[in-house]
Amino acid sequence: MVCAQVEASPGKCWQKVLYERQPFPDNYVDHRFLEELRKNIYARKYQYWAVVFESGVVIQQLCSVCVFVVIWWYMDDGLLTPQWLFGAGLASSLIGYVLFDVIDLGVGRKESGRTRWADLKSTQVFIAFTYGFSPVLKTLTESISTDTIYAMSVLMLLGHLIFFDYGANAAIVSSTLSLNMAIFASVCLASRLPRSLHTFAMVTFAIQIFALWPMLQKKLKARTPCCYVGVTLLFALSALAGLLTISGVAALLFALLLVSISCLCPYCLIRLQLLKDNIHGPWDEAEIKDDLSRFLM
Amino acid sequence: MACRRIGGHGHTHSPASSINYVKALATGIRTHSICMVSDFFYPNMGGVESHIYQLSQCLIERGHKVIIVTHAYGNRKGIRYLANGLKVYYLPLKVMYNQSTATTLFHSLPLLRYIFVRERVTIVHSHSSFSSMAHDALFHAKTMGLQTVFTDHSLFGFADVSSVLTNKLLTVSLCDTNHIICVSYTSKENTVLRAALNPEIVSVIPNAVDPTDFTPDPSRRDDSMITVVVVSRLVYRKGIDLLSGIIPELCQKYPDLHFLVGGEGPKRIVLEEVRERYQLHDRVRLLGALEHQDVRNILVQGHIFLNTSLTEAFCMAIVEAASCGLQVVSTRVGGIPEVLPENLIILCEPSVKSLCDGLEKAVAQIRSGTLPTPETIHNKVKTFYTWRNVAERTEKVYDRVADEVVLPMDKRLDRLISHCGSVTGCIFALFAVLSFLFLVFLRWMTPDSIIDVAVDATGPSGAWTQQYFPSKKGSEKEEISNC
Numbered sequence: 077m078v079c080a081q082v083e084a085s086p087g088k089c090w091q092k093v094l095y096e097r098q099p100f101p102d103n104y105v106d107h108r109f110l111e112e113l114r115k116n117i118y119a120r121k122y123q124y125w126a127v128v129f130e131s132g133v134v135i136q137q138l139c140s141v142c143v144f145v146v147i148w149w150y151m152d153d154g155l156l157t158p159q160w161l162f163g164a165g166l167a168s169s170l171i172g173y174v175l176f177d178v179i180d181l182g183v184g185r186k187e188s189g190r191t192r193w194a195d196l197k198s199t200q201v202f203i204a205f206t207y208g209f210s211p212v213l214k215t216l217t218e219s220i221s222t223d224t225i226y227a228m229s230v231l232m233l234l235g236h237l238i239f240f241d242y243g244a245n246a247a248i249v250s251s252t253l254s255l256n257m258a259i260f261a262s263v264c265l266a267s268r269l270p271r272s273l274h275t276f277a278m279v280t281f282a283i284q285i286f287a288l289w290p291m292l293q294k295k296l297k298a299r300t301p302c303c304y305v306g307v308t309l310l311f312a313l314s315a316l317a318g319l320l321t322i323s324g325v326a327a328l329l330f331a332l333l334l335v336s337i338s339c340l341c342p343y344c345l346i347r348l349q350l351l352k353d354n355i356h357g358p359w360d361e362a363e364i365k366d367d368l369s370r371f372l373m
Numbered sequence: 374m375a376c377r378r379i380g381g382h383g384h385t386h387s388p389a390s391s392i393n394y395v396k397a398l399a400t401g402i403r404t405h406s407i408c409m410v411s412d413f414f415y416p417n418m419g420g421v422e423s424h425i426y427q428l429s430q431c432l433i434e435r436g437h438k439v440i441i442v443t444h445a446y447g448n449r450k451g452i453r454y455l456a457n458g459l460k461v462y463y464l465p466l467k468v469m470y471n472q473s474t475a476t477t478l479f480h481s482l483p484l485l486r487y488i489f490v491r492e493r494v495t496i497v498h499s500h501s502s503f504s505s506m507a508h509d510a511l512f513h514a515k516t517m518g519l520q521t522v523f524t525d526h527s528l529f530g531f532a533d534v535s536s537v538l539t540n541k542l543l544t545v546s547l548c549d550t551n552h553i554i555c556v557s558y559t560s561k562e563n564t565v566l567r568a569a570l571n572p573e574i575v576s577v578i579p580n581a582v583d584p585t586d587f588t589p590d591p592s593r594r595d596d597s598m599i600t601v602v603v604v605s606r607l608v609y610r611k612g613i614d615l616l617s618g619i620i621p622e623l624c625q626k627y628p629d630l631h632f633l634v635g636g637e638g639p640k641r642i643v644l645e646e647v648r649e650r651y652q653l654h655d656r657v658r659l660l661g662a663l664e665h666q667d668v669r670n671i672l673v674q675g676h677i678f679l680n681t682s683l684t685e686a687f688c689m690a691i692v693e694a695a696s697c698g699l700q701v702v703s704t705r706v707g708g709i710p711e712v713l714p715e716n717l718i719i720l721c722e723p724s725v726k727s728l729c730d731g732l733e734k735a736v737a738q739i740r741s742g743t744l745p746t747p748e749t750i751h752n753k754v755k756t757f758y759t760w761r762n763v764a765e766r767t768e769k770v771y772d773r774v775a776d777e778v779v780l781p782m783d784k785r786l787d788r789l790i791s792h793c794g795s796v797t798g799c800i801f802a803l804f805a806v807l808s809f810l811f812l813v814f815l816r817w818m819t820p821d822s823i824i825d826v827a828v829d830a831t832g833p834s835g836a837w838t839q840q841y842f843p844s845k846k847g848s849e850k851e852e853i854s855n856c
Contacts (some may be wrong), residue, residue, distance in 0.1 A: 092558050094579040094711045095757040096688075102576035102766055103552075108561050110574060359528040359563040361610065361684040362706050362723035369620050371647060 114356040124347060127342035129301070131244045132308045134337055136293055139315040140285050141233050142330060146318035148265050151274055158277035165281050172292050179299045184308060203280065210276035217267040234259035236286070258286040264340045405771045406438040408494040410485075410511075412473045412504035414461065414805035418665055418691055421501045421526050426455070431764030433457050433831045437771075440492050442485070444474050444506060458830030462488055466506065476505035478804050483514050483815055491827045492543065496771055497524040502529070502539070506709030508546045515549055515785065520774045524554040525564045528686045528707050540567040541793070545801045549785050551774045554578050556687040557708030563686075569792070578766045579712075580687045582696055584755035585753055587602055589747030590673040591690050595657040598629040599736055602675030602699065604690055605667055605682070607638030612681030612704060614640070616755060617647045618725035619681075623732060624653055630736070635671045637662040672697040672840075677735045683723055685709055689719065696754045698747020700738065702731045713757075717750060782809060 088099060088104045150156035173195075177185055217225055239254040262282030266275040296304045312334055320327040409429055429439040433830075435455070445451075445463040451463045464484055469475040489497070497514035502525050514521050516726075524534045525544075530536050548567040554576045555561040558756060565572050594600060605611040623630055634644060634657065648657045663671065672678065672727035678694030680703040682749060687708050691701045695717050700705065703709055707722040712718075721731035738744045780788060790798035829835045 092711055093714070094557060094577070094708075095714055097762075102769070105572040110566075113562070113566075218397075253778055270615055275403055279811075284499065355531045355566060357562060358559050359526075359684070359707055360530055362612075362681070362704065364612070366615070366618060366725045368614050368725070371621050371650075373620050 093212055096225050110357075112357050116352055117356055119349065119352050119354060121244075122342075122343055124346060125247070127345060128245075128338055129305065131338045131342060132297070132304065133293075135312055135334055137237060137240055137242070137290070137335065138330075138337070139311050140289060140317060141237065142315040143311075144282065144285055146315070146322060148269075148278060149322055151269055151278060152154040153257045154270075158271075158273045161277045161281055165277070165284050169284055169288065172288065176292055176295060179295050184295070201281070207276050208277050210279070213279065214267055214269075214272040214275045217264060222268060225268060229261040229264045232257045232370055233265070236261065240290075255287055258282065262286075377532070382615075391791070396578045403434065403772055403775065404437050405768075405775060406493050406495045407432065407440075407771065408489065408492065408497050408510075409439065409500065410443075410497060410504075410507050411441075412444055412468075412482060412506045413501055415440060415455075416446050416449060417472055420580065420687075421504075423665070424458075425500055426524070427457050427581065427760040428767060429585070430457060431760045432768065433762055434761075435768060437768070438492075438829060438835065440488075440494070442506075442510070444468060444472075454830060458835060459828050460492075466794070468766055469505075471503070473504055473505045474509075476509055478808060478824045479811060481506065481509045482513050482516075482808060482811055485510055486517060486812065486815060487512070487819075487824060489519060490821050490824045492693060494519060496520045496522060496774060498524070500524045501526050503527065503544055503856060506825045507780060508542070511546055512805075512808065513552055513812075515540060516805065516812050518777060518779045521550045521779065522551050522552050522554065522770060522774055524556075525560060526556055526686060528563050528684050529567055531566070541797055543723050544566045545789070545793050545797060549780050549788050550816050551777050551779070552576065552770050554770060555582050557711050559708040559711065560686040576766070576770055577761055578757055578770075580689055580692075581733035581758035581763045582689055582692050583749070583760065585695035587594060587669050587672070587693045587751075589751045591698070591747050593673045593760075594676060594715060594851065598631050599627070599677065599739060600631045600633055600675040601677045601679050601732065602635070602636040602672055602683070604635045604663065604671060604694075604816055605754075606636050606679070607634075607640040607644065609640060610683055611638075611640075611821045612651075612683045615704075615725055615728060616679070616722065617643045618726050619679075619732065620644070620647055620653065620657055622729050623726060624651065624656055626733075627736060630656070632657040633660065633671060633675055635660045635663045635668065666816065668693065669697060672699060674697055676739055677702055677732065678710075679728070679732065680704065681728065683724070686844060690757060692754065696751055698750045700733050700735045700744055702728065704728065706719055713754075714772065717754070754840075782806075 089103065090098060090100055090108070092106075092108065124168075147156065147161065150160070151161065221289060236254050236258040239248065239250045239257065241249050241251040241254065259279075262279055266278035266282075269278060271277055293304070293307070296307060316327055316331055319330055374798075409425050411421060411425055413419060415422055421644075425441060429441060432439050439459060441459065441461045443463060444463065444466045448464055450463045453463065455461060466474045466480070466481060466484075474481075477712065486493070497510055497519050499511050499521070500523075501507055501647060507523070511521050511523060531540065543564075544567070547564075547570060551574070553564060553570065555564050555575055555577050556579055558577055561572070561577050563574050564570065565575055571682070577741060603616060605613075605699075617640075617823040620632055624761075632653075639778050644659060648654060648659070660671065672694055677697065678691065678699040678701045680688065680691050680701065682688065682704055683706060685707040688703070691703055691712060692711065695701050695713055701713060701718045702719055702721060704723040706723060709718075719735055722729040782805075786802045788807060789802045792798065793801060
């Protein structure tokens with residue numbers, strides 16, 4: 077090993093210790109200075125297509141919101157009858173329900189220990205209550221101005237998108253809050269529809285698209301990534317088509333948004349990752365890696 | 374409580390003081406007029422506080438003039454004199470968080486300027502990067518053209534948002550500071566990186582302990598069992614969660630092992646739960662908050678000292694424990710590996726398993742009797758770190774700084790803009806200009822010439838030195854009544 081030596085006492089190496097008086101000035105800088113510095117040891121290397129695949133969750137959620145608004149628009153304009161919406165929703169829910177078990181061959185069901193009877197019961201209770209309360213929901217916001225309702229719905233849907241659990245481990249994520257905001261928005265919008273049956277169909281649809289659909293997606297993504305990509309593309313295209321029938325400009329803007337999120341953002345992330353300059357060294361606070369909860373079990 | 378201790382100190386230092394003082398006059402070493410600034414000072418207790426106090430005392434002993442400026446603690450405000458005429462200004466500034474004052478870069482200028490002028494300060498020495506008053510004082514001192522020195526006592530990460538922001542502020546604060554002192558080599562590396570400094574202007578001067586305060590007393594410990602002592606604040610950063618894993622693990626293995634835990638904090642509940650869960654009430658004693666002078670009495674009751682800190686710049690606690698003759702077991706983090714030689718400390722990784730292995734090794738050494746006696750350990754440790762040595766080395770920094778030029782305003786602005794990034798640099802350059810204009814205004818309101826010069830208590834022509842050093846008895850009485 078090479079070491080710095082002082083003329084006064086040849087053969088004396090600088091040591092990184094404090095307890096010895098060394099023949100060096102206090103501001104001496106050895107060549108070993110910062111030798112324990114490490115850079116970017118926890119930085120992840122991203123693959124472009126892997127990031128594009130992961131961005132599917134965001135695309136799906138944006139499309140859900142888009143589809144929901146389009147359906148509401150159709151209902152408001154009388155292009156879609158509530159019977160149709162409810163029927164279609166029920167049919168697709170049944171298909172989804174079957175798929176949910178088929179994807180993992182019933183393993184998830186066995187683990188949760190939930191019976192089909194219990195599922196049926198909660199569905200019945202839910203439908204019955206929504207149906208019973210739909211006249212109340214219909215008249216609930218009568219005294220509030222329609223502009224306020226629209227503003228509130230926009231805010232709530234944005235909040236839903238912000239707080240949704242996209243799989244990131246962050247403090248801001250709260251799936252409960254996210255779902256509640258979406259349901260609140262749906263109740264607000266549904267109350268502006270012509271009849272209470274419309275309201276009932278709309279709220280039921282909101283539950284399906286904001287609560288049940290993401291669960292199915294999650295399972296799809298984990299089990300059959302290929303199908304997931306297909307479903308996401310199909311869903312995005314149908315949302316775009318729906319939007320196109322209402323407004324061409326909106327459809328164009330929405331398409332641009334989707335493309336930038338799924339293609340441009342991953343590219344930026346990978347480019348910016350190169351600029352990452354994360355410093356580690358002996359001064360870092362140590363992390364406790366043990367599982368200490370076992371001592372208190 | 375601190376008072377009595379401080380009074381006692383004055384007494385132990387006095388004989389040496391007068392001798393050294395005479396020596397200083399005879400050899401004609403350069404004397405400085407130093408102002409120590411920090412938010413943290415007695416009656417608050419901790420490493421920074423005792424560092425400032427002990428360093429000041431030793432500098433006074435070497436013939437310098439030293440004053441301390443801090444913020445008011447409760448009804449402790451105004452000016453106080455501590456032992457040997459050490460003057461402390463407790464300024465009426467608002468405390469924001471964790472005993473740190475608010476910083477606006479402007480509001481403290483009138484008060485600090487008044488003090489710097491009336492005390493004829495030549496060097497401003499700020500302590501601790503957590504203290505906003507210290508940074509304010511550096512800023513004002515540079516505006517007034519005084520030399521500046523900064524001591525960093527802590528380590529900081531780089532990964533999270535809060536450290537990114539604080540590191541930026543530190544860069545601004547230190548970019549035109551004359552000299553920086555760190556307490557360990559690891560701390561120096563950390564500070565150089567955080568504030569993007571030239572390592573040549575950073576000196577490493579370790580902390581010290583007073584070896585006369587931490588003497589071994591083997592008769593106080595019970596040799597029929599083995600006692601592990603832990604003295605630290607019970608907070609996450611001190612690794613108390615690790616301790617909660619070590620206690621049950623080792624207590625099951627060694628029926629004669631006892632734990633003595635001194636200190637208070639939010640993690641106390643974790644230790645209490647462990648004690649409850651494993652029925653260890655007679656073997657794990659939680660002593661609660663300790664006065665600094667009681668620490669020695671706790672330390673001497675043990676055989677092994679355990680430190681589980683997750684980050685530490687220097688760690689005075691392990692030096693105090695070794696000085697009391699205990700075998701030290703500690704985590705290998707921060708500057709700890711630099712502090713004690715390998716034969717006096719068992720270093721472990723910060724995990725329950727590694728620390729348990731380390732403790733078992735220490736227990737085996739005690740059982741086989743291969744450990745040196747407490748007296749031998751003490752005699753070895755007491756030569757390592759002394760406050761006189763710290764003061765001597767700090768004095769060299771002052772001498773060096775006194776020969777340097779303080780950057781004139783235009784160069785200072787250039788440095789701020791070129792060194793701190795264009796956005797932050799420009800903002801703080803603007804602040805520097807505003808603060809300079811404010812200073813000009815203050816000088817016009819109350820010119821320096823009409824500010825009274827304060828009575829020098831310490832230093833070359835110190836009133837205190839001349840009046841009290843001949844009769845040491847009288848001086849001690851005065852100290853106590855002044856506290």
